[in-house]
Amino acid sequence: MRIAMWSGPRNLSTAMMYAFGQRADCVAWDEPFYAAYLAKSGVTHPMQQEILASQPERFDAVIEQIEEPPSRPVQYLKVMAHHMLPGVPLDWAEGFANVHLLRHPARVIASYAVKNDIEITLDDIGFAQAERIHAALPGPIIDSADIRANPEAMLRALCAAIDLPFDPAMLAWPEGPKACDGVWAPHWYDAVHRSTGFARAEGPLPDLPEHLQPLLAEALPIYEALHADRLRD
Numbered sequence: 001m002r003i004a005m006w007s008g009p010r011n012l013s014t015a016m017m018y019a020f021g022q023r024a025d026c027v028a029w030d031e032p033f034y035a036a037y038l039a040k041s042g043v044t045h046p047m048q049q050e051i052l053a054s055q056p057e058r059f060d061a062v063i064e065q066i067e068e069p070p071s072r073p074v075q076y077l078k079v080m081a082h083h084m085l086p087g088v089p090l091d092w093a094e095g096f097a098n099v100h101l102l103r104h105p106a107r108v109i110a111s112y113a114v115k116n117d118i119e120i121t122l123d124d125i126g127f128a129q130a131e132r133i134h135a136a137l138p139g140p141i142i143d144s145a146d147i148r149a150n151p152e153a154m155l156r157a158l159c160a161a162i163d164l165p166f167d168p169a170m171l172a173w174p175e176g177p178k179a180c181d182g183v184w185a186p187h188w189y190d191a192v193h194r195s196t197g198f199a200r201a202e203g204p205l206p207d208l209p210e211h212l213q214p215l216l217a218e219a220l221p222i223y224e225a226l227h228a229d230r231l232r233d
Helices: 013-021 034-041 048-054 059-066 105-115 127-136 144-149 151-161 210-227
Strands: 002-007 026-030 074-080 097-102 141-143
Touching: 002 013, 002 127, 013 026, 013 074, 034 048, 034 059, 097 127, 097 210, 105 210, 127 210, 141 144, 141 210, 144 151
Parallel strands: 002 074, 002 097, 026 074, 097 141
Antiparallel strands: none
């Protein structure tokens, strides 16, 4: 089977990739459209040149790679919703188990601001794209807070929802970089590289500075609408 895990940035998406990557039957693929997104959007990110050199810069070339037969029975794609620019086709994922990963926008914005020194917009954090992609490719919605609160119960519920047997190996992984990591891992993955499993539940929501409050106000209604339909354990 093929799984597309749709996510915004700073959403527990790398930990989820590591969880699925621990399955002996699974091959995991980290953000296959990252270079194509940078090349077409004109956005500049940390490690820009390394990313562009590591992947095809055309969306159609990436889709051709995805459509090749996978090397293991389960193919897991970690896909950033904001990488799918308007006009990029989504029909390649119609036969996938499409899963939509959420995190409260206050946490996303606070974490993203630390890692990327730019003026953050709604397009950067993926909530509007998540809404559009979920409408086009419906599937289970999961919230990172629920996973961190009870990893085994939520992973079991997710596996049941997509008709995939649960594997206890998904609950832990070795510390350090992984073979599935994209070339951008040294900038973005320092915290998850220190982990050996899902972190415990997070504390109170962060207080965002005044200049980020309008962005939170834009993202919050989208998050709340999707969150209301989330998968529960």
